[in-house]
Amino acid sequence: MNIYDIARLSGVSIATVSRVVNGSPKVSPKTKEKVLAVMREHEYTPNVFARGLGLDSMKTVGIICPNISDQYMAKAVAYLEDNLHQYGYDCILGCSGYEQKEREDYVKLMLSKRIDTLVLVGSSYAGNGKSEFDTDYIREAAESTPVFMINGRVEGENIYCACADDYHAVYDVTRKLIGRGKKQILFMYDSDSFSARQKMAGYDAALSEAGYPVRGELKFRTRNDIEYTRDMLLAYKNLEFDSVVATDDGIAVGALKYARVKGIRVPEELSIAGYNDSILAIGCExxxxxxxxxxxxxxxxxxxxMICLLERGGQIDTYVSVPCEIVKRCTTDF
Structure with a gap:
């Protein structure tokens, strides 16, 4: 019986067994007890070689995002990798796609690698809000290794989330449009992700506070695709709106191109606000x-x-909310 057998019987990685053997705080109590129970059952005593394998930390972080071709995801991975290198860590990158089974399978695959922790980039990993079961695979992953989520929130032990304050960002920009006399504000989105739901809630709250009805026909689902969004807006002949709040800059540029085709003056007749302040926001006219x-x-x-947790055993917040900023340019007049 060796450390590899214990890992197989426990259903965890070799690195997780090594963490238990070395008394690392990086393993959840539930997983630790499961490994210890197998060790007791098989009367396994770690030898000096097992302790000296150096498996407790490979200084490697697994990063998963849905699609690296997405500008937001690509920038996030670049920022993460740069910060990890400053601490002497490497990363393994994987793209899971957006389907539930794909996400679950890719998380399992990443956990089979000898990683110190897992980072999930994007709010789609937090499910669509319809069922908690959609995120059970994340809680299961957190039993073996710490899981960090960027712009998605999942409750559970050993899960740490950092999110933009999307609710108040969209609330604020909607209030500013209302302050300029806008009454038919079109909310454009492309998913039911955690982030999109927070943005929509901010939009709803701003309208309700101003005494405006929250109208379903002014919630416009599209793709995060400039031409597709432009063409969808052109296809809706009776859709009337005087402003747009979009959940991504690509969608907002689609609305801008729609205005150009229709001969609508921006921002005099139509105000438009995008999201993420990407290169698209300054590359359009x-x-x-x-x-x-x-x-x-x-x-x-x-x-x-992550470094505080992994290397110092420190206590860190399980949830961090970061305020956003409205970057005023030429498509609004507030």
Whole structure:
């Protein structure tokens, strides 16, 4: 019986068994007891070689995102990798796609590697809000290794989340549009992710507070695709709106192109606000007002907290909310 057998019988990685053997605080109590029970059952006593394998820390972090071609994801991975290298850590990157089974399978695959912890980038990992079972695989992963989430929130032991304050960001920009006399504010989104739900809740709250009805026909689901969004808006002949709040800059640029085709003046007749303050916001004409979701701050905070947990055994917050900033450009007049 050796450390590899204990890992197989316990259903955990070799690194997790090594953490238990070395008394590391990085393993959840439930997983620790499961490994210890197997060790007791098989009368396993770690030898000096097992303790000296250096498996307790491989200084490697697993990072999973849905799609690295997405600008937000690509920037997040770049920020994460840069911060990890400053602490002497390497990373393994994987792209899971957006389907539930794909996400679950990729998390299992990443856990089979000898990683110190796992980072999930993007709010789609927090489910669609319809069932807690959608995120059970994350809680199961956290039994073996700490899980850090960027812009997604899942409750559970050994899970640490850093999120942009999307609710108040969209609330604030909607209130500013209302303050300029806008009454038909179109909310454009492309998913039911945790982030999108927070943004929609901020939009709803701002309208309700101003005494405006929350109208379903002014909640417009599209793709995060410029041409697709433009063409969908052009196809809706009876959709009337005087402003747009979009959950991504790509969607907002689609609305801007719609205005160009229709001969609608921006911002005089139509105000538009995007999200994430990406290169798209300054690459269009006129330049786009957009919400800076502080992705760099989220990534730096995540890695700083990770190092505190992994190397110092410190106590860290399980949830951090980072305020966003409205970057005013030429598509709004507030």
């Amino acid at each position: 006129p330049e786009m007002t957009s919400i800076d979701s502080k992705l760099e701050v989220l990534c730096r905070t995540t890695i700083d907290h």
